[in-house]
Amino acid sequence: MAHVNIQNVQKHFGPVKVIHDVSIDIADGEFVVLVGPSGCGKSTLLRMIAGLEEVSGGEIRIGPREVSNLPARDRDIAMVFQNYALYPHMTVEDNMGFALKLKKVNPAEINGKVRNAASILGLDKLLDRYPKQLSGGQRQRVAMGRAIVRDPQVFLFDEPLSNLDAKLRVQMRGEIKTMHQRIGTTTIYVTHDQVEAMTMADKIVVLHDGYIEQVGAPLELYDRPANTFVAGFIGSPAMNFLNGRIEEGVFRTKQGLVLPLPQDVPSTAGGRELVYGIRPEHIRAVPGGIEGKATLVEGTGSEIYVRLDAGGEDIACLFRERLHINFGDTIGIAVDPTAVHLFDRQTGRRI
Template identity: 65%
Template sequence: MASVQIHDVRKSFAGFEVLHGVSIPIEDGEFVVLVGPSGCGKSTLLRMLAGLENITSGTISIGDRVVNNVHPKERDIAMVFQNYALYPHMTVSDNMAFSMKLRGAPKSEIETRVSKAADILGLKPLLDRYPRQLSGGQRQRVAMGRAIVRDPQVFLFDEPLSNLDAKLRVAMRTEIKELHQRLKTTTVYVTHDQIEAMTMADKIVVMHDGVIEQMGAPLDLYDRPANQFVAGFIGSPAMNFIEGKVVASGSPHVETANGTKLPLANVPANSDGKPVVYGVRPEHLELADDGVLAEVVVVEPTGSETQVVARVGNQDIISVFRERQTVRPGENIRLRPRTSAVHLFDKETGKRL
């Protein structure tokens, strides 16, 4: 195991910069998830860590060694890809053992490591099968087993679950997290799925347009987003955003263009009259007689909860209720935001006030 230090890393393609001075400290044994929309630079950064992309400037260190110019096979990392990358003509056992055979490891050591990895991942009954005889989840476990056999200092995962169906993704998410808790190997995991990030990470790094918007523990990002982008990206359903201006006199509130008054617990300093974006998560809206008037547009029961899309003024917002609701489209309801959980963002910069 080893720590990883990514310091002021930049990447340019034909003079166009796609990573703008990214710095991420990763502790020994930490599970770090890089998350963000397509094109944000997260996979490029992972490939640079793996040695599959050159670094334009900055440094990447694994342990005490700067690896900018170190060949991928000499970095002591193992990578699990989105498309499994298994050799179709080899059995599960041979696929898992391949990298060790290339290194010329003794046969007894290879057999021991393959057997241990197969035990960890429940692959013992499948060792003589070929990839075509496996399900998607089994193939992904073989790809993980091949990485475990190498006993690397760092595991790299590049969107490994995106080819699996929803139910299998949940199961594999648990398996990968359990694997990390057992092996305690430093892990860097790339995904665009913020649910994967929230459930698996020790630390989340939210990226957007080649820069880091925020990094921290999952619940820190959820409870205290640094800006409107992070607030909208972390959490499902996404946070509701309503534009207005701060009114400090009387009962503090944000007033929208159509006169709707959204309550505030307190007013940030020097913000009276300031144009802002009022942010409230769907689960922080409750039905109340003194709430904001809203017209129900869509009701979506999911079993454990009910999502209600309602129109406030000319804007649709989503609320989530754990209790069963009998409201129907076209009816009027009143929604009260939980003021202690409301976020205010500067309309110009997007930063949280």
């Protein structure tokens, strides 16, 4: 295991700068997720940590060593890709132990490490099979096992669940987190899926256009997003954003909808153009509340997702009660004022 320190790292492709002075401090044994939309630079940053992309500026340290200019083979890392990259002519056992065999490690030691990794990942009964005889989830576990046997200082995961179906993604998500809890190796994981980030990470790094928008624990980003980008990206369904101003102790939207405010509104917020943020799950259905007409109703059994036209404003709601709402129905809603977020409209920053 090792501490990873990334200081003012930059990446240029010709005149185009895709990573802008990124700095992240990753503690020994921490599970850190780099998350953001496609093109934000998260995979490029991971590849620079791995030594698969050159660093244009700044430095990367793994443990006490600066590794910015070291080849990948000398960094003592193991990487798991989304496409498994297994050798089709080798058994599971041979795939898992191949890197150690290349290093001429004692066969008995290789066997012990492979058996231990197989036990951790539930592959004990599959060691004699070939990749074509495995499911997608089993292949991904073999790829993880191949990384485990190397006993690296750092695990790097590059969107490893992207090729799996929804149910298997959930299962594998749990297996990767369990593996980390058992082994404790420092882990850096890249995904565009914020649900994966929220459920797996000790710390999340939100990237956007090559910049870090916010770094923090999952619930910290959920409860106190630094800006509208993080607020809209973290949380599913996404947060509602309504433009308007504070007038006479309430928030009035551009369409004239009146909404409650939290108690701790800064005095500087008055008179400014603001964005009012409220998550769908922090809105409840109440008789006599703010009226809205249902323009979309989706039930999943455990909850109901409803979009409302409330005085010209589009508001998404997530109700966990067993309500009977149909398209076109008019219902009343109430916003939890303790869960309201206010942002400066011009900068997008939280106030």
